[in-house]
Amino acid sequence: MSTTATETTTSYVPAPETLAAVLTRGERPPRPSAWSASVTFGWRAMLKIKHVPEQLFDVTAFPIMMTLLFTYLFGGALAGSTTNYLQYVLPGLMAQSIIMITMYTGVAVNTDIEKGVFDRFRTLPIWRPAPMVGYLLGDMLRYTIASLVMLTVGLILGFRPSGGVVGVVLGIAVLIGYSFAFSWIWTMFGLLLRSEKSVMGVSMMVLFPLTFLSNIFVNPKTMPTWLQYFVNANPVSHLVSAIRSLMAGKPDTGALTLVLVAALVLIAVFGTLTMRLYNRK
Amino acid sequence: MTELAVETSGLVKVFGENRAVDGLDLRVPAGTVYGVLGPNGAGKTTAVRMLATLLRPDGGEARVFGRDVVKDADEVRRRVSLTGQYASVDEDLTGMENLILLARLQGYKKPAARDRGAQLLEAFGLTDAADRQVKNYSGGMRRRIDIAASILNTPDLLFLDEPTTGLDPRSRNQVWDIVRIVVAQGTTVLLTTQYLDEADRLASRIAVIDHGRLIAEGTPGQLKASIGAGSVHVRLRDAAQREQAQRVLSRELNAPVHLEADPVALTARIAEAGDDQAAAERAARALAELAADGITVDDFALGQPSLDEVFLALTDRPATIEENAA
Numbered sequence: 388m389s390t391t392a393t394e395t396t397t398s399y400v401p402a403p404e405t406l407a408a409v410l411t412r413g414e415r416p417p418r419p420s421a422w423s424a425s426v427t428f429g430w431r432a433m434l435k436i437k438h439v440p441e442q443l444f445d446v447t448a449f450p451i452m453m454t455l456l457f458t459y460l461f462g463g464a465l466a467g468s469t470t471n472y473l474q475y476v477l478p479g480l481m482a483q484s485i486i487m488i489t490m491y492t493g494v495a496v497n498t499d500i501e502k503g504v505f506d507r508f509r510t511l512p513i514w515r516p517a518p519m520v521g522y523l524l525g526d527m528l529r530y531t532i533a534s535l536v537m538l539t540v541g542l543i544l545g546f547r548p549s550g551g552v553v554g555v556v557l558g559i560a561v562l563i564g565y566s567f568a569f570s571w572i573w574t575m576f577g578l579l580l581r582s583e584k585s586v587m588g589v590s591m592m593v594l595f596p597l598t599f600l601s602n603i604f605v606n607p608k609t610m611p612t613w614l615q616y617f618v619n620a621n622p623v624s625h626l627v628s629a630i631r632s633l634m635a636g637k638p639d640t641g642a643l644t645l646v647l648v649a650a651l652v653l654i655a656v657f658g659t660l661t662m663r664l665y666n667r668k
Numbered sequence: 669m670t671e672l673a674v675e676t677s678g679l680v681k682v683f684g685e686n687r688a689v690d691g692l693d694l695r696v697p698a699g700t701v702y703g704v705l706g707p708n709g710a711g712k713t714t715a716v717r718m719l720a721t722l723l724r725p726d727g728g729e730a731r732v733f734g735r736d737v738v739k740d741a742d743e744v745r746r747r748v749s750l751t752g753q754y755a756s757v758d759e760d761l762t763g764m765e766n767l768i769l770l771a772r773l774q775g776y777k778k779p780a781a782r783d784r785g786a787q788l789l790e791a792f793g794l795t796d797a798a799d800r801q802v803k804n805y806s807g808g809m810r811r812r813i814d815i816a817a818s819i820l821n822t823p824d825l826l827f828l829d830e831p832t833t834g835l836d837p838r839s840r841n842q843v844w845d846i847v848r849i850v851v852a853q854g855t856t857v858l859l860t861t862q863y864l865d866e867a868d869r870l871a872s873r874i875a876v877i878d879h880g881r882l883i884a885e886g887t888p889g890q891l892k893a894s895i896g897a898g899s900v901h902v903r904l905r906d907a908a909q910r911e912q913a914q915r916v917l918s919r920e921l922n923a924p925v926h927l928e929a930d931p932v933a934l935t936a937r938i939a940e941a942g943d944d945q946a947a948a949e950r951a952a953r954a955l956a957e958l959a960a961d962g963i964t965v966d967d968f969a970l971g972q973p974s975l976d977e978v979f980l981a982l983t984d985r986p987a988t989i990e991e992n993a994a
C-alpha cells in the first residue's frame with residue numbers, strides 16, 4: 388500500500404489543461420434541500436459503518452447480553468418463570484438498550500467536531516442542522532439493527548407478543564422515533580463537553596437513573612410510594628408503557644400522546660441548544 | 669478600482685486574555701495570490717477562520733467580495749472554500765467517497781457527483797487511490813485531495829492555511845504549481861505560510877503579521893527591499909582565516925559580517941534593496957575575492973532571508989517561533 392502511495396506522489400505533475408478544465412465556471416448546481424443534505428450526511432454515517440464495522444458491536448453484543456442477563460437473572464424470582472417474565476420485560480429491555488446506545492451519538496459528535504472535516508461542512512452553504520440530522524439518521528439504522536437483534540433473541544427465548552407483526556413493528560417505530568428525539572440531548576453534550584470521556588460520564592449519570600428507575604423491570608406498584616412518584620413521572624416509563632401496549636395489541640393512547648409530546652419537546656429544546664452551540668463552535 | 673476579495677478593518681478575536689487577532693486591516697485584491705506570513709501563534713489560522721465564517725469576530729468588520737462575514741455568512745460561504753491547516757476531509761472515507769459527499773452537498777445529483785469526483789481525482793493524479801481510505805494516503809496525496817475537495821465548487825476565493833507545512837520539497841512544488849493554475853483560472857487565493865520563500869514565489873502581495881497585528885504589507889519586492897535581499901552564509905576550511913574572511917566580506921558586501929558560534933562560519937545580510945540579481949552578482953564577486961585572497965571556502969550559500977531575519981529587520985526582535993527557522 389505504501390509503495391503505491393509513494394509512486395502516485397512522485398509521478399504526479401499538475402497539468403494546467405486538466406486542472407483548468409476542472410475549474411470551469413459553469414452554472415453551479417442549486418443548493419440541496421434540507422432533506423437532501425441531511426440524507427447525504429446520513430449516507431456518510433453508513434459509509435463509516437461500512438469502513439469501521441466494529442462499531443456495530445455496541446448495537447449487537449450489548450443488547451443480546453442485556454436480554455440474556457435480565458431474563459435469566461430475574462425471570463424466576465420476579466415472574467415465576469423466565470418465559471412469563473420475558474413477555475413483560477422484553478419491550479422495556481429494548482427501550483433501555485436503545486436509549487443507552489443513543490449516547491454514542493454524543494461521543495461520535497465529540498470526536499468528529501475536533502477534526503478538520505467539520506470545518507469544511509461548516510463552510511458549506513447548506514441547511515445548518517443537516518450534519519447533526521445526518522448523524523441521527525445514521526444512528527436510526529443502528530437502533531433498528533439493535534431492535535431486530537433483541538427481537539430475534541426474544542423470539543428464540545419464547546417472547547410471543549399478542550399484538551402480532553403489526554404491533555411489534557409499530558412498537559419499534561415508536562421507540563426509534565423517540566430515540567431520534569432523545570439523541571439531541573447527546574448532540575448538545577457532544578458539542579458542549581471537552582472530551583469523549585466527559586460525554587460518556589454525563590451520559591451514564593443521566594441514563595442509569597432514567598432507565599433503571601422506571602417500569603422496565605418491575606411493576607411500579609411494588610415500589611415504595613416516594614419512588615413511585617419518580618417512576619411514574621419518568622418519560623422512559625411512558626415510552627415503555629406505550630411500546631408494551633402496542634406490542635400487546637392494546638394501544639394505550641394516553642401513553643402514546645405523552646411520548647409524542649415528550650419527543651417534540653426534546654427536539655425543540657435540545658435541537659435548538661445543539662444548533663446554537665454548533666453555530667458558535 | 670480593482671475589486672477586493674477581502675477587506676477587513678480593525679478585525680479582533682480574543683480567546684480569554686489572549687488577543688489572537690488584534691485589529692487587523694487587510695485588503696486582498698481579487699484575482700491574485702495574497703500571502704499572509706507569520707510565525708506560530710501569529711493569528712493566521714484565527715484570521716482565516718473568521719473570514720471563512722467559522723469564527724465570529726469579537727470586533728471590527730470583515731467583508732468577502734463586499735459581503736459581511738457575519739450578516740451575510742451564507743452568501744460568503746457560497747463563494748469561498750477553505751483548506752485547513754490540518755486535513756479537512758474525512759479520513760475514514762475513501763478519496764472518491766469524500767468527493768461524492770461534498771459534491772452532493774453542493775447540489776450535484778448522484779451521477780453528476782460521481783463524474784465530478786472522477787474528474788477531480790484525475791486532475792489531481794489520485795485516480796489510482798480513489799477507493800482507498802484517506803488515512804492511508806501519503807502527506808502529499810492528502811494535501812491534494814484536500815485541495816481537490818476545496819475547488820469542487822470552483823470557489824471565487826480559496827483559503828489555503830499553511831498548505832505546504834510538513835510536505836517534502838517535491839510535494840511542495842506540486843502544491844505551488846496547483847496554486848498557480850488555480851489563480852490563473854480566476855480564483856483568488858489567500859494563503860498563509862511561515863516561509864518568506866513560499867510567499868515570495870506565489871504571492872503578488874504579502875502581509876506580515878505577528879501577535880495578531882499587521883507589521884508590514886506590500887509586494888514581495890517592497891518587502892525584501894525593507895529587509896535586505898538575502899543573506900550570505902559562508903563556511904571556511906580553516907578557522908584561522910576567519911578574521912581575514914570577515915574583512916574581505918564586509919568590504920565586498922558592504923554590510924556588517926556576523927561571526928557565528930561555529931568557529932568556521934560567517935553570515936552577512938546583503939542590502940541590495942530587493943534586487944535579487946544585483947545581490948547575486950555582489951555575492952559572486954565576494955566569493956571570487958575570497959578565493960583571490962587564498963581563503964579556502966567549504967560552503968558558500970546565498971539564501972532568502974529566513975522568517976527570523978524578516979522579523980529581526982521589521983521589528984528589531986526575532987520572531988516568536990518555536991522551531992526557529994535556521
Ligand SMILES: Nc1ncnc2c1ncn2[C@@H]1O[C@H](COP(=O)(O)OP(=O)(O)OP(=O)(O)O)[C@@H](O)[C@H]1O
Binds near residue numbers: 708710714
Ligand atoms: N480555540 C482557541 N482557544 C483559545 N486560544 C486559541 C484558540 N485558537 C487559537 N488560539 C490562540 O490564538 C493564538 C493565535 O493562534 P493561531 O492558530 O491563529 O496562530 P497561527 O498563526 O495559525 O499559528 P500556526 O503557525 O501555529 O498555525 C495562539 O496564541 C493560540 O494559542
Ligand SMILES: [Mg+2]
Binds near residue numbers: 712714
Ligand atoms: Mg495556523
